[in-house]
Amino acid sequence: MKKLNNALTASSLFLLALPIVTQVHAQVTNTIRVNENAIGFAIPSFSTILSFIIKFFFVVAGIAALIYLLWGAFSWVTSGGDKGNVEKARDKIVNAIVGVLLIIVVVAVVATLEQVVFKQALCFGLTCDVTLPNLLDKRGP
Numbered sequence: 001m002k003k004l005n006n007a008l009t010a011s012s013l014f015l016l017a018l019p020i021v022t023q024v025h026a027q028v029t030n031t032i033r034v035n036e037n038a039i040g041f042a043i044p045s046f047s048t049i050l051s052f053i054i055k056f057f058f059v060v061a062g063i064a065a066l067i068y069l070l071w072g073a074f075s076w077v078t079s080g081g082d083k084g085n086v087e088k089a090r091d092k093i094v095n096a097i098v099g100v101l102l103i104i105v106v107v108a109v110v111a112t113l114e115q116v117v118f119k120q121a122l123c124f125g126l127t128c129d130v131t132l133p134n135l136l137d138k139r140g141p
Contacts, residue, residue, distance in 0.1 A: 051123075054125035055125065061103050065096050066100070068099065069093060075092060076089035076090065111127050114128060
């Protein structure tokens with residue numbers, strides 16, 4: 001009898017709490033609202049962060065190529081006239097210059113594509129934030 005009484009009590013509590021739970025569940029949203037004035041800065045969007053990462057990659061690549069160029073120049077100066085060391089240093093310098101030129105060409109081509117060809121409708125993150133057109137129609141099938 002005690003088990004039946006406990007089961008009835010539990011089920012009646014569940015039935016009483018069910019409307020409260022459904023009302024609370026109906027009020028839950030999937031968005032988080034942040035008062036940007038309270039935190040002191042605007043929260044960047046995903047496309048802004050992705051654009052920053054792409055620009056940062058090109059800056060790091062350019063700095064790395066220039067450091068490699070300086071390393072080759074330093075190797076040339078400190079080679080002491082040894083033909084093998086001079087050739088290795090020259091190869092470093094040539095590779096660094098090719099790297100810098102490659103970076104410049106890629107940036108120029110991507111910027112031209114963004115600005116002239118796609119007219120900022122499709123951006124890869126160099127001259128404008130990353131934007132991709134919708135691939136699916138929102139209206140349904």
